[in-house]
Amino acid sequence: DGGITQSPKYLFRKEGQNVTLSCEQNLNHDAMYWYRQDPGQGLRLIYYSQIVNDFQKGDIAEGYSVSREKKESFPLTVTSAQKNPTAFYLCASRHETGYTGELFFGEGSRLTVL
Amino acid sequence: KNQVEQSPQSLIILEGKNCTLQCNYTVSPFSNLRWYKQDTGRGPVSLTIMTFSENTKSNGRYTATLDADTKQSSLHITASQLSDSASYICVVLYSGGGADGLTFGKGTHLIIQP
Numbered sequence: 001d002g003g004i005t006q007s008p009k010y011l012f013r014k015e016g017q018n019v020t021l022s023c024e025q026n027l028n029h030d031a032m033y034w035y036r037q038d039p040g041q042g043l044r045l046i047y048y049s050q051i052v053n054d055f056q057k058g059d060i061a062e063g064y065s066v067s068r069e070k071k072e073s074f075p076l077t078v079t080s081a082q083k084n085p086t087a088f089y090l091c092a093s094r095h096e097t098g099y100t101g102e103l104f105f106g107e108g109s110r111l112t113v114l
Numbered sequence: 115k116n117q118v119e120q121s122p123q124s125l126i127i128l129e130g131k132n133c134t135l136q137c138n139y140t141v142s143p144f145s146n147l148r149w150y151k152q153d154t155g156r157g158p159v160s161l162t163i164m165t166f167s168e169n170t171k172s173n174g175r176y177t178a179t180l181d182a183d184t185k186q187s188s189l190h191i192t193a194s195q196l197s198d199s200a201s202y203i204c205v206v207l208y209s210g211g212g213a214d215g216l217t218f219g220k221g222t223h224l225i226i227q228p
Contacts, residue, residue: 004157042118042203042218058214090157102148103205103216105157 002027006091006106013078013085013113021076021109023091029104030095032074036060037088037108046089049074078111086113116141118206120219128227131194135222137187137204145209149178149189152201152221161189161202191224199226 004025013019025032031050035043045058049068063082068074078085091106118139127133139147146165150158162173164180164187171178175198177190191198204219 006157040123040220042220044218045214045216048214056214088155092157102160102163103150103158105159107157108155110155 004091004093004104004106006089006109008109009107011109011111013111015113016080018077018079019111021078021089021091021111023074023076023106024072025074025091025093025104026072027093027095027104028071029093030071031093032068033092033094033103034058034064034066034074034076035090035092037090043090046076085111087111116206116208116217118204118217118219120202120204120222122222123220124223124225126225126227127194129194129196133191133194133224135189135191135202135224137189137219139185139187139204139206139217139219141185141206141208141217143209144182144185145207145215147180147187147207148205149176149187150203150205152203154200158203194226196226196228198224200224 007022033048034046037043044060046064047066049055055066055068065077089109092103094103095101121136148163149161151161152158162171162178175192180187201221201223203221206217208215
């Protein structure tokens, strides 16, 4: 079935460690996104990519890094520089024609810093 | 500044009752508005899209309305079911905004009680 797969579902990190969240899609979508969701807040854009080997910072990119080496994959690294990384992270993709396309989300990854 | 405000923040109703969720936006110029349903601990899923020329659109027991003049949208749920318990997120795309042109509301958390 076509869709977006995020892993792991749950992740625990010690302070000072980098962690990488995986996001894979088989929808043949051009654009991929990473959002952060905190309780009582709307989704906030971390990074997005419209094409392989190219990506742009979103509203809250500090402390995060991404890569887009393949169309299907858009991993997110939460670095030790991110001061408050505990959150629910959502990956999404969209077919970019006309920018009106629906966002398709993965099931999310919940990161907890111990 | 583009903003999307949703109300109420949370809502509890009895199974079988109807309810209406509100979304007010200041996004300009407007392209389209989507309602997403997000089950707890999962990724959002699109329910419906409203474009500038549409006033009403139904998807089963969900009916969305749009008043582009007052910049308001509503999502009406008829004969609620326990499976309707979720957060409902209003997302507005502004025209020409490109890949990052989405503004998210904080969502309405709906609980259906038996």
